[in-house]
Every structure is written in structure tokens, then in C-alpha cells.
Amino acid sequence: MELFGIFFAAFLINNILLIRFIALCSFFGVSTKLDTSVGMGLAVIFVMTISSAVSWAVFHFVLAPFHLEFLRTASFILTIAALVQLEELYMKKMVPTLYRAMGIYLPLITTNCAILAVAFLAIDYQYNFVQAMVYSIGVSTGYSLVIVLFAYIRERMALAPIPKWFQGYPIAFITAALMSLAFLGFTGMFGL
Numbered sequence: 001m002e003l004f005g006i007f008f009a010a011f012l013i014n015n016i017l018l019i020r021f022i023a024l025c026s027f028f029g030v031s032t033k034l035d036t037s038v039g040m041g042l043a044v045i046f047v048m049t050i051s052s053a054v055s056w057a058v059f060h061f062v063l064a065p066f067h068l069e070f071l072r073t074a075s076f077i078l079t080i081a082a083l084v085q086l087e088e089l090y091m092k093k094m095v096p097t098l099y100r101a102m103g104i105y106l107p108l109i110t111t112n113c114a115i116l117a118v119a120f121l122a123i124d125y126q127y128n129f130v131q132a133m134v135y136s137i138g139v140s141t142g143y144s145l146v147i148v149l150f151a152y153i154r155e156r157m158a159l160a161p162i163p164k165w166f167q168g169y170p171i172a173f174i175t176a177a178l179m180s181l182a183f184l185g186f187t188g189m190f191g192l
Contacts, residue, residue: 051080
């Protein structure tokens with residue numbers, strides 16, 4: 001039940017995009033088309049889970065025993081960048097069609113602040129390894145859900161009769177604000 005609470009809180013109640021307002025650059029930049037949002041969401045799920053696992057291990061087995069906690073920012077950034085590069089090389093060699101489909105979105109994951117935030121938060125919340133993995137999967141699937149929903153709404157709004165001066169980012173910001181208010185409705189569910 002505790003793991004479900006961690007997952008559900010990360011997935012909906014404390015959604016990284018709509019409640020914590022982290023990673024909004026990729027949220028607004030990539031969500032113009034549904035297919036790119038799905039690709040970005042899947043890539044974030046993979047990278048966030050792997051980088052959270054490696055960052056947790058680096059912190060607990062390298063930094064903490066040697067009292068080098070002050071190096072966690074640099075070590076987490078290097079870990080995330082290295083994992084994204086390894087993923088990019090693997091996909092380029094083994095799955096070239098997926099690599100071409102992802103395009104620029106793979107390198108963009110390196111600069112996605114949500115990836116770094118999850119690594120920090122898992123340490124700050126003092127989660128054990130399993131809890132940190134459940135948390136990172138919850139955050140990344142919540143990110144994916146929201147970016148796909150937002151892309152669907154934006155595609156539908158492109159067909160709507162919206163005044164020219166209100167099209168693009170103005171209506172996108174208002175839509176994101178309304179989505180955020182909707183997600184606030186999940187606060188207090190299950191006593192979380």
C-alpha cells in the first residue's frame with residue numbers, strides 16, 4: 001500500500017508538470033503534436049527510471065560513504081548525460097528507425113530538469129531503492145500522461161475558431177493553467 005501511495009502521489013497528486021511546475025520548457029515545446037509527445041513521454045520514462053536508479057546508487061554507495069554529498073549535483077548531471085548518450089548510441093546502432101523518429105528529443109532529455117529533480121527528490125525524501133524506483137516511474141508516467149493530454153488538446157485547439165492574437169502560447173498557457181486546476185482536484189485522495 002505504501003508503494004501505491006508513492007506512485008499515485010507522484011503520478012497525479014504532485015504531478016511534476018502541473019503541480020510542481022518543473023520541466024515546463026519541454027511541456028510547451030514538444031506538445032504541439034501528439035506523436036512527438038508520445039515519443040518524448042516514452043523516452044522520459046526510460047531515462048528517468050534508469051538515471052534515478054544510477055543516481056540513487058551513486059549517492060548511497062559512493063558519495064555518502066565518503067562524505068561527498070556536496071558533489072551530488074555534478075555527479076547526477078554527469079550520470080544523466082552519460083545515460084542519455086549511451087541510450088542514443090544504442091538506439092542509433094540497434095534500432096535506427098526509432099532513433100530517427102526520436103530525432104532531437106533524445107538529446108533534449110539531457111536538459112530536462114524533471115530528470116534531475118527526481119534524482120534529487122528521491123534522495124531528499126530518503127526513499128530506499130524500491131521506493132525511489134516506484135517514485136521515478138510514477139513521476140515519469142505522470143509527465144507522459146500530461147504531455148500527451150496537452151498535445152491532444154492543442155491539436156484540437158488548432159481547429160477551433162480562436163482569435164489570431166490569442167493563438168499559440170497565450171491559449172496554451174491558459175489551457176495548462178486549467179489543467180493544473182483540474183489536477184488540484186486529486187489533492188487529498190487516499191489521504192495523500
